[in-house]
Amino acid sequence: MLNPDWKPDASSPLPVYKQIEQYIREKVLHGEWPPGTRLPSHRALSALFGVNRSTVAAALNLLSASGLLEGNRGGGTVVRSGPLEPSTSAVKAPIWMNAADEGIHYPNLPVIQTINRMEAASGVIRLGTGELSPELLPHGSYNQLLAELSRCRRRLSYPEPQGCPQLREAIARHAAADGIRASAASVLVVSGSLQALHLISVGLLPRGAAILTEKPSYLYSIHAFQSAGMKLIGLPMDKEGLQTEKLADAAAAYSASLLYTNPTFHNPTGRTMSMERRMQLLEQARASGLSIIEDGAYNELWIDHEPPPALKSLDSEGRVLYTGTLSKSFSPGLRIGWVIGPEPVIGRLADIKMQMDYGSSMLSQETAALWLSSGRHEAHLVHIRSRLRERRDHLLELLHRFFLDIAEWDKPSGGFYIWIKLTVTVPLRALFEAALAEGILLNPGDLYDRNDRQHLRLSYAYASAAEMNGAVPALSAIVRRLAKTERQES
Amino acid sequence: MLNPDWKPDASSPLPVYKQIEQYIREKVLHGEWPPGTRLPSHRALSALFGVNRSTVAAALNLLSASGLLEGNRGGGTVVRSGPLEPSTSAVKAPIWMNAADEGIHYPNLPVIQTINRMEAASGVIRLGTGELSPELLPHGSYNQLLAELSRCRRRLSYPEPQGCPQLREAIARHAAADGIRASAASVLVVSGSLQALHLISVGLLPRGAAILTEKPSYLYSIHAFQSAGMKLIGLPMDKEGLQTEKLADAAAAYSASLLYTNPTFHNPTGRTMSMERRMQLLEQARASGLSIIEDGAYNELWIDHEPPPALKSLDSEGRVLYTGTLSKSFSPGLRIGWVIGPEPVIGRLADIKMQMDYGSSMLSQETAALWLSSGRHEAHLVHIRSRLRERRDHLLELLHRFFLDIAEWDKPSGGFYIWIKLTVTVPLRALFEAALAEGILLNPGDLYDRNDRQHLRLSYAYASAAEMNGAVPALSAIVRRLAKTERQES
Ligand SMILES: Cc1ncc(COP(=O)(O)O)c(C=O)c1O
Ligand SMILES: Cc1ncc(COP(=O)(O)O)c(C=O)c1O
Numbered sequence: 001m002l003n004p005d006w007k008p009d010a011s012s013p014l015p016v017y018k019q020i021e022q023y024i025r026e027k028v029l030h031g032e033w034p035p036g037t038r039l040p041s042h043r044a045l046s047a048l049f050g051v052n053r054s055t056v057a058a059a060l061n062l063l064s065a066s067g068l069l070e071g072n073r074g075g076g077t078v079v080r081s082g083p084l085e086p087s088t089s090a091v092k093a094p095i096w097m098n099a100a101d102e103g104i105h106y107p108n109l110p111v112i113q114t115i116n117r118m119e120a121a122s123g124v125i126r127l128g129t130g131e132l133s134p135e136l137l138p139h140g141s142y143n144q145l146l147a148e149l150s151r152c153r154r155r156l157s158y159p160e161p162q163g164c165p166q167l168r169e170a171i172a173r174h175a176a177a178d179g180i181r182a183s184a185a186s187v188l189v190v191s192g193s194l195q196a197l198h199l200i201s202v203g204l205l206p207r208g209a210a211i212l213t214e215k216p217s218y219l220y221s222i223h224a225f226q227s228a229g230m231k232l233i234g235l236p237m238d239k240e241g242l243q244t245e246k247l248a249d250a251a252a253a254y255s256a257s258l259l260y261t262n263p264t265f266h267n268p269t270g271r272t273m274s275m276e277r278r279m280q281l282l283e284q285a286r287a288s289g290l291s292i293i294e295d296g297a298y299n300e301l302w303i304d305h306e307p308p309p310a311l312k313s314l315d316s317e318g319r320v321l322y323t324g325t326l327s328k329s330f331s332p333g334l335r336i337g338w339v340i341g342p343e344p345v346i347g348r349l350a351d352i353k354m355q356m357d358y359g360s361s362m363l364s365q366e367t368a369a370l371w372l373s374s375g376r377h378e379a380h381l382v383h384i385r386s387r388l389r390e391r392r393d394h395l396l397e398l399l400h401r402f403f404l405d406i407a408e409w410d411k412p413s414g415g416f417y418i419w420i421k422l423t424v425t426v427p428l429r430a431l432f433e434a435a436l437a438e439g440i441l442l443n444p445g446d447l448y449d450r451n452d453r454q455h456l457r458l459s460y461a462y463a464s465a466a467e468m469n470g471a472v473p474a475l476s477a478i479v480r481r482l483a484k485t486e487r488q489e490s
Numbered sequence: 491m492l493n494p495d496w497k498p499d500a501s502s503p504l505p506v507y508k509q510i511e512q513y514i515r516e517k518v519l520h521g522e523w524p525p526g527t528r529l530p531s532h533r534a535l536s537a538l539f540g541v542n543r544s545t546v547a548a549a550l551n552l553l554s555a556s557g558l559l560e561g562n563r564g565g566g567t568v569v570r571s572g573p574l575e576p577s578t579s580a581v582k583a584p585i586w587m588n589a590a591d592e593g594i595h596y597p598n599l600p601v602i603q604t605i606n607r608m609e610a611a612s613g614v615i616r617l618g619t620g621e622l623s624p625e626l627l628p629h630g631s632y633n634q635l636l637a638e639l640s641r642c643r644r645r646l647s648y649p650e651p652q653g654c655p656q657l658r659e660a661i662a663r664h665a666a667a668d669g670i671r672a673s674a675a676s677v678l679v680v681s682g683s684l685q686a687l688h689l690i691s692v693g694l695l696p697r698g699a700a701i702l703t704e705k706p707s708y709l710y711s712i713h714a715f716q717s718a719g720m721k722l723i724g725l726p727m728d729k730e731g732l733q734t735e736k737l738a739d740a741a742a743a744y745s746a747s748l749l750y751t752n753p754t755f756h757n758p759t760g761r762t763m764s765m766e767r768r769m770q771l772l773e774q775a776r777a778s779g780l781s782i783i784e785d786g787a788y789n790e791l792w793i794d795h796e797p798p799p800a801l802k803s804l805d806s807e808g809r810v811l812y813t814g815t816l817s818k819s820f821s822p823g824l825r826i827g828w829v830i831g832p833e834p835v836i837g838r839l840a841d842i843k844m845q846m847d848y849g850s851s852m853l854s855q856e857t858a859a860l861w862l863s864s865g866r867h868e869a870h871l872v873h874i875r876s877r878l879r880e881r882r883d884h885l886l887e888l889l890h891r892f893f894l895d896i897a898e899w900d901k902p903s904g905g906f907y908i909w910i911k912l913t914v915t916v917p918l919r920a921l922f923e924a925a926l927a928e929g930i931l932l933n934p935g936d937l938y939d940r941n942d943r944q945h946l947r948l949s950y951a952y953a954s955a956a957e958m959n960g961a962v963p964a965l966s967a968i969v970r971r972l973a974k975t976e977r978q979e980s
Pocket of ligand 2: 358684685708785816
């Protein structure tokens with residue numbers, strides 16, 4: 001878990017191994033690396049510090065000799081847990097070291113941890129990422145909004161529980177354009193729609209509840225429901241989206257009362273549920289007493305033609321809780337999303353949100369309100385739709401040239417993703433790592449379905465055409481190489 | 491939980507009762523108030539809509555007659571759950587109605603719900619509130635920061651897991667001024683320090699863990715730890731803060747491995763732990779293997795003299811996890827706080843934060859970084875300290891005039907609060923409500939200690955001198971009136 005952001009200074013008169021020794025000594029002596037802290041491997045440290053391994057070894061040897069570090073059973077190096085001076089032998093170590101393994105909430109999947117870390121690194125081509133390239137984000141308009149905000153007096157106080165009224169009204173109007181009838185009172189502002197899922201998981205469901213969802217699903221890549229002690233039940237998809245025939249049976253078999261679906265430009269498959277399927281889904285939900293969370297993260301990002309209406313717009317019973325976000329179009333760093341649903345449910349979620357963070361950043365809320373009500377959002381969408389179309393077509397063309405004989409895919413009509421099914425056998429973990437070694441970051445299919453062994457989620461939203469031109473052939477070569485090794489070994 | 495923000499239009503040709511009927515009909519027909527939703531009482535509705543009760547009754551009668559509403563067993567009114575048309579009799583209601591009662595997370599205490607709602611209302615004097623008056627917040631500087639930000643290019647993308655590096659560096663420098671040694675790698679940016687408590691509760695502790703804390707404590711007024719299945723063990727305080735004699739015994743008796751303390755300008759008592767007590771606390775913690783969360787929310791807000799150094803500044807073992815915030819000085823609505831602690835712990839908390847909200851608003855983070863590194867923070871603190879001194883002295887003087895014979899209190903040397911101990915018997919709940927009926931919002935002591943029957947947390951941070959001049963005598967009169975009724979009844 002250590003992730004030092006320091007590097008030795010090659011121009012200093014102090015030898016590099018001495019600088020490293022001092023750096024680690026300070027970390028230990030000031031409690032930033034307390035007793036029991038596991039150090040990264042020699043290899044990882046040499047990469048992090050940008051030095052060769054013998055230099056790392058020299059520094060660690062000094063530290064071990066002075067009693068600050070010691071070997072652990074696994075052959076790694078840890079900060080020494082015993083007392084340094086006999087006189088302090090009554091000291092008991094703080095709990096943190098075990099605690100980090102003991103906490104209730106699941107850690108992120110290791111691959112996601114790596115992705116989160118590497119996304120901030122420079123020189124990496126992000127070929128699986130779930131956000132728009134900075135070149136598609138409206139930097140200029142954003143600055144205009146800030147300039148406008150800098151000219152008005154604002155509320156710097158704690159936010160209101162459901163979010164600032166102007167933003168809730170803007171969201172209600174925005175939803176109305178998609179046929180969703182909602183008043184400001186049935187809108188809750190959240191810090192990104194991920195937070196909505198977290199609030200729902202601890203706010204509306206008993207421990208042990210079962211949640212139905214598509215398989216693969218974005219839900220498998222996060223732990224919102226699982227960490228709250230809930231179980232995901234994956235349902236099969238076809239080209240029209242979630243298959244509804246098995247819905248009632250699954251709901252009954254697992255006593256599930258909630259379905260999470262991402263019907264439009266589904267993450268990760270890119271598929272969109274047909275209108276007919278939407279009607280069937282609602283009918284089945286009515287018959288089996290299922291409530292629905294509809295994740296509308298990508299709804300606006302159609303490329304070829306408008307998708308069918310949101311489930312929420314077809315719902316007059318308050319059966320659907322709808323989540324939306326500004327992350328996929330305007331700015332992910334703003335952290336503004338929303339939930340639209342029955343007022344008593346929204347009130348309950350707002351109450352829990354107040355207990356978790358006392359509401360979302362007012363500055364973000366104001367910026368979002370101004371953006372949505374300025375009308376700039378619509379114009380911006382027109383712009384990014386056409387850019388996403390170019391990018392999608394470019395990636396499809398590259399896939400056609402370099403993957404035709406080793407993979408299959410559908411053409412998505414919106415959103416960010418192409419879901420590649422490899423038709424040769426390649427271990428996904430090895431593929432992820434081999435790609436990363438060549439500076440390509442991608443999202444393996446098993447993040448979205450634990451049993452998946454053959455999919456990759458590629459994204460045309462982030463990498464530039466030039467980056468795709470380099471990365472797709474490189475990826476193709478890696479797949480072929482690994483497939484060959486795999487064939488030879490079996 | 492319904493909280494309609496609509497009012498009928500008296501100038502409309504449509505009679506008011508008809509307008510109300512239509513409003514509710516729409517809410518029901520569009521699923522914003524789904525079947526089973528409990529309506530507020532006639533009295534509450536007439537207050538919310540600003541009409542008299544017979545008008546409300548006329549509207550509800552119409553709705554009941556048309557089958558949209560029905561009476562429930564408790565004598566209230568609910569949205570009808572049965573099918574409206576026989577043909578749809580196979581429809582099962584969505585789960586939300588029970589779900590809201592079933593969720594894992596505790597609801598806020600009813601008094602806190604009322605406070606949260608009333609704080610946004612106009613015309614209320616907030617005499618217990620935990621935030622600075624808008625007149626003490628730096629509106630001008632804030633706008634200058636926004637203007638500066640509007641001139642630079644920024645990252646609109648998803649935040650980095652631990653928070654933006656510039657802000658973490660600014661926080662580390664800011665902490666250094668308080669004697670806390672920390673590098674940017676041991677800082678986690680959070681959306682207010684409340685979120686830090688939530689992350690710690692689900693990230694570092696097993697279910698069922700016991701947390702030691704002062705009694706009374708801010709922790710009792712929120713549910714961060716209790717909702718994660720943990721138990722708070724309250725320890726007595728005296729004028730020097732938490733009493734340490736019983737610490738080791740309590741830790742052993744409850745197998746507690748964590749202590750939460752708010753040693754400086756403690757919420758709600760305003761007390762500050764003496765230096766001697768701080769040393770004893772750390773010593774006891776070392777001997778009993780306790781880790782410590784030090785809540786430094788009010789540290790900078792001294793009025794008379796600087797408080798003793800933070801526990802964290804005396805800690806070289808990584809035993810203390812320190813939380814800080816910009817809410818109590820700069821802007822609560824910015825939602826920026828931080829945790830400083832051992833790197834592996836910070837890494838674990840960052841990983842969970844990524845799963846909850848993908849990081850804090852980048853716009854808030856940038857604003858905070860600019861504010862802290864511009865040097866404006868220090869000058870602003872000098873300003874608010876002197877204003878807080880005036881306000882404290884004014885409130886003390888009023889208390890001296892109006893409460894001397896019915897209450898006791900200490901003079902706080904910093905922070906926001908005066909902890910009033912009533913020496914006459916008054917039911918706190920009745921006092922809260924009687925005060926609210928006169929437009930005075932205050933925080934009864936039982937929010938901070940369930941067994942408390944005699945304290946009020948008053949705040950000199952929010953209400954103006956003129957408001958205090960009106961509210962304190964009014965409150966004194968209410969207390970005397972209720973004490974008299976109480977005496978007569980017993
Ligand atoms: C389907 C889906 N829902 C929700 C989210 C959460 O996004 P945010 O929290 O930024 O709104 C994502 C982001 O990747 C997503 O793909
Ligand atoms: C002692 C204490 N800690 C933490 C907080 C949380 O404040 P924030 O989340 O705004 O940083 C408060 C706010 O009232 C407080 O009084």
